[in-house]
Amino acid sequence: MNIYGAFLKKQIGNYLFGSVLAVMAVGSLILLSSLEISVVEYGRLLIVLVLSFMIMAVAEVSIFLKQIRPVRTALMEPKPTLAVLEEAYLHTHQLPRHAVLRILGPHLLGLSVPATLMTLWMIHSGLLSIPYFYLLLAVIGAVLVASMHALIEFYLTCSAIIPLIKEFRNRALEMYNVDFSLEGHVFVPIRPKFLISCMLIGTFPLFLFIMATQIRMNNTGSGLIGLQSYWAWAGMVLLIGTFFSSVAALLLTNSVQHPINELYNAMNHVKDGHLQQVQDEYSDEFSKLVAGFNMMVRGLQEREQQNRQLLDSYFTTLAVALDARDSYTAGHSLRVAEYSVIIGQLAGLSGQSLDDLRKSALLHDIGKIGVPDNVLFKEANLTDEEFDQIKSHPVLGENILRQIEPVEKMAPYLSGVRSHHERYDGKGYPDGLAGDDIPLHGRIIAVADAYDAMTSDRPYRKGMDHERALIILEQGRGSQWDPEFAGLFLAYFGKAVKSGERQYPGRTG
Known part of the structure; x- marks a missing residue:
């Protein structure tokens, strides 16, 4: 129970950290500070956000409790079956992916849909004096902020599940003498993970800046021609920023994926009995991994040679002992x-x-x-x-x-x-x-x-x-x-x- 409580506490802390960083510090401060509306209207928008947040919280908490049910079941039972432990072990590995789906699902929809409907009603009733066009910008901003929050939550959850994985493996070993392993199965491939992460990191600030600038220019009364020139410029900035983010993400992914594939293929050869070393062609931390792998292979080669010599001597000794009769x-x-x-x-x-x-x-x-x-x-x-x-x-x-x-x-x-x-x-x-x-x-x-x-x-x-x-x-x-x-x-x-x-x-x- 202690490890389950510690996990929940860490998840809540991670969620609040990601929310504050992505929603408040980045989204709300930039977008709301660009609006020129009265204090009363700010208050009304705050009420919309609070009500939407409550709806989102109910939807998201229910989904979160459903996602961690296998984990809770395995940790709460005094002696869970091997099947329960294995299900919890595999499910725990998928929690980072579930966190992304949760934030892009009930989190985003539970917040943006009610907020959009209530804001539409307020604009139609005259309670808010902002253009309908701002709602479109707000929806786009909500998607961007939710994506950034999902990215942060993904990596924080990857760290939070490590104690759970160790716990389920230890319990399986102690109770059933079985050691769990993914056996090379990949739940989240490196390529999409790096590509999406780098693209979000590269383009997220650009989108927020351009949207905030659009609102500011609209409030200062820039003419139609000025806005058209602005969006032409903004589109070019977005295009260039997205291009460079994509290229950087692709290069980063390849630089990480290549040594991993090399080591994985070499390990498969070792498993099949072919003790071959990997060429050390890296200048970063992967060089340490390759050096460690090659050191292990050399040790196995020496042991294999000793075993072969011992076996040869064993066969020869048996033959000589037989002939000595x-x-x-x-x-x-x-x-x-x-x-x-x-x-x-x-x-x-x-x-x-x-x-x-x-x-x-x-x-x-x-x-x-x-x-x-x-x-x-x-x-x-x-x-x-x-x-x-x-x-x-x-x-x-x-x-x-x-x-x-x-x-x-x-x-x-x-x-x-x-x-x-x-x-x-x-x-x-x-x-x-x-x-x-x-x-x-x-x-x-x-x-x-x-x-x-x-x-x-x-x-x-x-x-x-x-x-x-x-x-x-x-x-x-x-x-x-x-x-x-x-x-x-x-x-x-x-x-x-x-x-x-x-x-x-x-x-x-």
């Missing part, structure tokens, strides 16, 4: 990863896709952790049951990786781990996939894994030589292995052999 296959996962990268590069993979392939290959045999040693290292022939245990390691590996959080970060590696023992002819395991139905990483890792398995020593056999392994890969192209990736691997080593280079990653000829 068997001295015969030491380095197997690292070599398969190197061979897989070679095939991937030859196939045109690069960037993140190639890195995902390398990590998948590093962990392709992680499921063997769940295979008993007496089966994994058995030198004699395996029974059907034991072979089924060996064949389960791709699925075990996938299940192990699914336990790592966050799940979406491990998703790119699952398909390669699960499918690296599928055969191109559909006779592989665990899913019996064939052809291009086998995931890309699985088809590449299968070639690299087979080559290293054939050329490595095992407890039950000695590794074959390089040339024999290539011959077997050639024979299995299109049946056991993807013909394209097996062909790329064979072509790579074929060129190395023909050129007399017998060294290749991870091994010597």
